[in-house]
Amino acid sequence: MALMTDFKTEYSNYVKIVNDTLAGYLQFDDGPGSNIYNAMKYSLTAGGKRLRPVLAISVCDMLGGSRQDVLPFACALEMIHTYSLIHDDLPAMDNDDYRRGMPTNHKVFGEAMAILAGDALLNKAYEIMISHMLKRGEHTKAFAKAMDVIASNAGADGMIRGQTIDMESEGRTISGQTLEYMHRCKTGALIKASVLAGASIGNATSSEYDSLAKYADCIGLAFQIKDDIMDVKSSLEQMGKQAGSDAASNKTTYVTMFGLDKAEQLLDESVESAAAALECFGNRAAFLRELAFYIRDRKN
Amino acid sequence: MALMTDFKTEYSNYVKIVNDTLAGYLQFDDGPGSNIYNAMKYSLTAGGKRLRPVLAISVCDMLGGSRQDVLPFACALEMIHTYSLIHDDLPAMDNDDYRRGMPTNHKVFGEAMAILAGDALLNKAYEIMISHMLKRGEHTKAFAKAMDVIASNAGADGMIRGQTIDMESEGRTISGQTLEYMHRCKTGALIKASVLAGASIGNATSSEYDSLAKYADCIGLAFQIKDDIMDVKSSLEQMGKQAGSDAASNKTTYVTMFGLDKAEQLLDESVESAAAALECFGNRAAFLRELAFYIRDRKN
Numbered sequence: 001m002a003l004m005t006d007f008k009t010e011y012s013n014y015v016k017i018v019n020d021t022l023a024g025y026l027q028f029d030d031g032p033g034s035n036i037y038n039a040m041k042y043s044l045t046a047g048g049k050r051l052r053p054v055l056a057i058s059v060c061d062m063l064g065g066s067r068q069d070v071l072p073f074a075c076a077l078e079m080i081h082t083y084s085l086i087h088d089d090l091p092a093m094d095n096d097d098y099r100r101g102m103p104t105n106h107k108v109f110g111e112a113m114a115i116l117a118g119d120a121l122l123n124k125a126y127e128i129m130i131s132h133m134l135k136r137g138e139h140t141k142a143f144a145k146a147m148d149v150i151a152s153n154a155g156a157d158g159m160i161r162g163q164t165i166d167m168e169s170e171g172r173t174i175s176g177q178t179l180e181y182m183h184r185c186k187t188g189a190l191i192k193a194s195v196l197a198g199a200s201i202g203n204a205t206s207s208e209y210d211s212l213a214k215y216a217d218c219i220g221l222a223f224q225i226k227d228d229i230m231d232v233k234s235s236l237e238q239m240g241k242q243a244g245s246d247a248a249s250n251k252t253t254y255v256t257m258f259g260l261d262k263a264e265q266l267l268d269e270s271v272e273s274a275a276a277a278l279e280c281f282g283n284r285a286a287f288l289r290e291l292a293f294y295i296r297d298r299k300n
Numbered sequence: 301m302a303l304m305t306d307f308k309t310e311y312s313n314y315v316k317i318v319n320d321t322l323a324g325y326l327q328f329d330d331g332p333g334s335n336i337y338n339a340m341k342y343s344l345t346a347g348g349k350r351l352r353p354v355l356a357i358s359v360c361d362m363l364g365g366s367r368q369d370v371l372p373f374a375c376a377l378e379m380i381h382t383y384s385l386i387h388d389d390l391p392a393m394d395n396d397d398y399r400r401g402m403p404t405n406h407k408v409f410g411e412a413m414a415i416l417a418g419d420a421l422l423n424k425a426y427e428i429m430i431s432h433m434l435k436r437g438e439h440t441k442a443f444a445k446a447m448d449v450i451a452s453n454a455g456a457d458g459m460i461r462g463q464t465i466d467m468e469s470e471g472r473t474i475s476g477q478t479l480e481y482m483h484r485c486k487t488g489a490l491i492k493a494s495v496l497a498g499a500s501i502g503n504a505t506s507s508e509y510d511s512l513a514k515y516a517d518c519i520g521l522a523f524q525i526k527d528d529i530m531d532v533k534s535s536l537e538q539m540g541k542q543a544g545s546d547a548a549s550n551k552t553t554y555v556t557m558f559g560l561d562k563a564e565q566l567l568d569e570s571v572e573s574a575a576a577a578l579e580c581f582g583n584r585a586a587f588l589r590e591l592a593f594y595i596r597d598r599k600n
Contacts, residue, residue, distance in 0.1 A: 028456075032478050033465035033485070036456050087419060092411035111392035112467055115415065116460055119387060119422065123455035126426045130451050134444045144434045151430050155423035156328075156336050160416055165333035167412055178332050185333070 007290040011054060018053040019045070021071050022078060025128055039109040039117035040124070044082050047100050049298075051223075052077040052190060056198035058291070059212060062284050063202030069139065070201045072132040073146050076125035077194050080154050083121035084190075086114055088163065126151075139201075146197040153193035162186025166251075174252045180221075187227075188220030195219075211277050215288065218274035222295050225267045228253035230300070232260060271296045307590040311354060318353040319345070321371050322378060325428055339409040339417035340424070344382050347400050349598075351523075352377040352490060356498035358591070359512060362584050363502030369439065370501045372432040373446050376425035377494050380454050383421035384490075386414055388463065426451075439501075446497040453493035462486025466551075474552045480521075487527075488520030495519075511577050515588065518574035522595050525567045528553035530600070532560060571596045 022044060028037040053074035060070040089096040089104040090111060096104050106114035129150070133143040152158060162185030165178065174182070195216035199209050232255045254263045274292040278285035322344055328337040353374035360370035389396040389404040390411060396404050406414035429450070433443040452458060462485030465478065474482070495516035499509050532555045554563045574592040578585035 032474075032481060033461040033468065035468065036460060036464040040456065083419075087415055090412075090415065092415060112390075113464070115387055115390065115392060116463055116467075119383075119418070120456040120460045122419065122422055123451065123460065126447075127451040127455055130444060130447045134441075134448050137441070140440045140444070141434075141437070144430060144440070147426075147430045148434050151423065151427040155427055156340065156420040160336060160420045160423065161333040163416055164336040164413070167416075168333065168335065174332075181332060 007287065007294065010287055011291075011294070014054040014057055015050045017057070017071070018050045018074060018078065022075050025075055025124070035109075035113070036116055036120055039105060039113050040121050042108060043086050043099075043105050043117065044079065044121065046102050048078075048082075050078060051295075052081050052194040055191065055194040055216075055291070056201075058287050059195050059198030060202040062281060062288065063199065063204055063208070065198070065202030069132070069136065069143075070198055072128045073143075073150070073197045073201060074194075076129045077150065077190065077197065079121045079125040079128075080150070080159075081190060083118040083125075084159060084163070086118040086121070090114060093167070122154075142200050142203060145200040149196045149200065150193045153189035158185055158189035158193075162189065169252065176257055179252050179254070179257060183224040184217075184220065187224050188217065191220040191223060192216040208280065211280050214277040215274050215292075218270045218277060219292050219295055222267055222270035222274065222292065225254045225263055225270065226296060226298065228255045229260065229263055229267065231255075267296055307587065307594065310587055311591075311594070314354040314357055315350045317357070317371070318350045318374060318378065322375050325375055325424070335409075335413070336416055336420055339405060339413050340421050342408060343386050343399075343405045343417065344379065344421065346402050348378075348382075350378060351595075352381050352494040355491065355494040355516075355591070356501075358587050359495050359498030360502040362581060362588065363499065363504055363508065365498070365502030369432070369436065369443075370498055372428045373443075373450070373497045373501060374494075376429045377450065377490065377497065379421045379425040379428075380450070380459075381490060383418040383425075384459060384463070386418040386421070390414060393467070422454075442500050442503060445500040449496045449500065450493045453489035458485055458489035458493075462489065469552065476557055479552050479554070479557060483524040484517075484520065487524050488517065491520040491523060492516040508580065511580050514577040515574050515592075518570045518577060519592050519595055522567055522570035522574065522592065525554045525563055525570065526596060526598065528555045529560065529563055529567065531555075567596055 026037060026041050026044065028034050056074040056077055057067070057070050061067070085099060086105045088094050089099055090106055097107055098104060104114075105117055109117065126147075129143070129147050133140060133147070136143070154160070162182050165174075165182040166186055169178070169182065192213065195212050196209070199212045204212060231253065254266065257263075258266065271292045275289050278289055281288075326337060326341045326344065328334050356374040356377055357367070357370050361367070385399060386405045388394050389399055390406055397407055398404060404414075405417055409417065426447075429443070429447050433440060433447070436443070454460070462482050465474075465482040466486055469478070469482065492513065495512050496509070499512045504512060531553065554566065557563075558566065571592045575589050578589055581588075
């Protein structure tokens with residue numbers, strides 16, 4: 001119980017650092033076209049768990065890496081995550097009016113500006129990573145590796161591939177293999193990139209890097225199964241528990257595929273595997289271990 | 301006249317190299333979600349002048365830089381240009397059905413896929429630059445500088461800022477100062493980034509870099525003035541020359557601002573200034589000098 005309190009405090013501290021640093025990246029003049037920054041800022045400061053930057057920083061911390069060096073990469077990851085949400089919410093995509101209890105970007109700034117704000121956040125992510133690398137002038141290989149793992153996981157072979165499969169599978173039944181591949185791309189890829197960017201900047205050894213990759217795969221999977229379980233449970237609650245296990249939308253999920261009990265068992269197994277992957281780090285990995293359980297036990 | 305023929309041949313050779321290299325970056329499997337690559341490829345191979353990559357390569361060539369090293373950056377610039385066109389054409393933006401005589405991306409693949417294809421091309425641009433830097437492991441500073449000038453000119457303080465101003469100024473009169481700023485961002489920024497990325501990879505001296513920056517500013521301005529002049533002339537032709545100088549849309553342009561004669565004079569001056577900025581390079585700059593005149597004399 002003491003550990004749990006420590007974890008929550010530590011997590012909140014990380015979130016505060018991330019929010020403060022993000023704010024610093026969004027300073028702007030009020031000249032023509034500066035409204036693009038208002039649109040970017042609106043979604044970037046709309047809350048959220050900050051899971052990706054917290055992962056990058058805490059992995060780097062565990063390895064004794066530099067906080068100053070990991071922060072730009074952590075913030076870049078949050079910008080990439082946020083741009084993907086803005087574009088996902090657009091009328092042509094999921095057509096969502098609300099996100100985290102607030103009107104979505106296009107509801108406030110209009111569709112055209114929301115498209116541009118997403119583009120600008122994605123580009124800004126690279127701007128701040130590249131600019132940091134150029135400014136520091138040393139440890140360049142670690143920065144390049146971190147950028148490489150982020151870029152390759154965010155694009156057409158990672159997150160965007162996942163979005164594409166998700167969109168194409170709307171209203172269709174997909175195989176368990178495709179479901180897993182979709183989630184590994186759509187959610188897992190950026191979570192993995194966060195862990196591995198932190199590992200690169202913390203100068204992980206090759207074997208530490210592999211252990212962290214395994215940890216990242218497991219929490220990425222756990223994150224998605226938990227999302228699916230929460231979706232079904234909230235649908236069941238709304239429907240007075242009358243509708244059975246296909247209460248959720250017509251999408252294939254871990255729950256529609258395996259049923260609720262088996263999905264919860266898979267979730268437990270993923271979290272246990274994540275914790276096991278951290279064994280080589282001993283006590284230094286306390287925070288990351290708790291983080292796996294936090295992903296399982298979260299309420300939103 | 302001989303020079304002009306040489307120029308055209310040389311330009312075509314550059315375009316061929318660019319097209320061949322771009323094709324190599326778009327190899328993909330046919331697994332789930334691979335249609336994202338079809339959408340990216342559709343717009344990336346839909347023709348176009350390839351002005352930005354040609355600028356980057358020819359500047360690097362002039363400085364005796366490595367062709368192998370500049371190509372990924374040249375292709376990245378074309379990918380960034382293409383993504384901006386895909387998003388610009390969307391119904392929420394300019395709502396264009398045709399681009400270069402072919403149906404626009406969203407007309408073929410649907411709006412959602414066009415948004416993702418644009419995102420994926422922007423991300424792919426960074427993927428290939430970062431991956432090349434990591435693979436080469438040397439000259440890292442030159443690569444970082446090239447990426448930095450590309451990233452900072454493509455984003456919310458460059459091209460995207462220009463798009464934002466353009467969108468906001470629709471149907472409104474803007475000042476000459478804002479018009480110039482808008483074009484410097486919207487078109488000029490990526491043209492400048494192309495020249496300066498080539499300069500960085502060609503290891504330009506500080507004074508060569510400054511001269512090339514001046515050249516880039518001048519051709520960027522010339523490019524836009526020429527676009528405005530072509531727009532008006534084609535509108536005048538369509539309207540049987542009855543509609544006078546406000547035949548174009550309700551946007552402020554160099555022609556609506558200064559009139560056709562003065563705009564043509566400004567175009568000549570920009571091209572002459574561009575050529576003058578190349579003096580320090582002597583005969584080595586023959587291609588880039590011709591390129592400035594090509595921008596003035598082009599028919600599309």
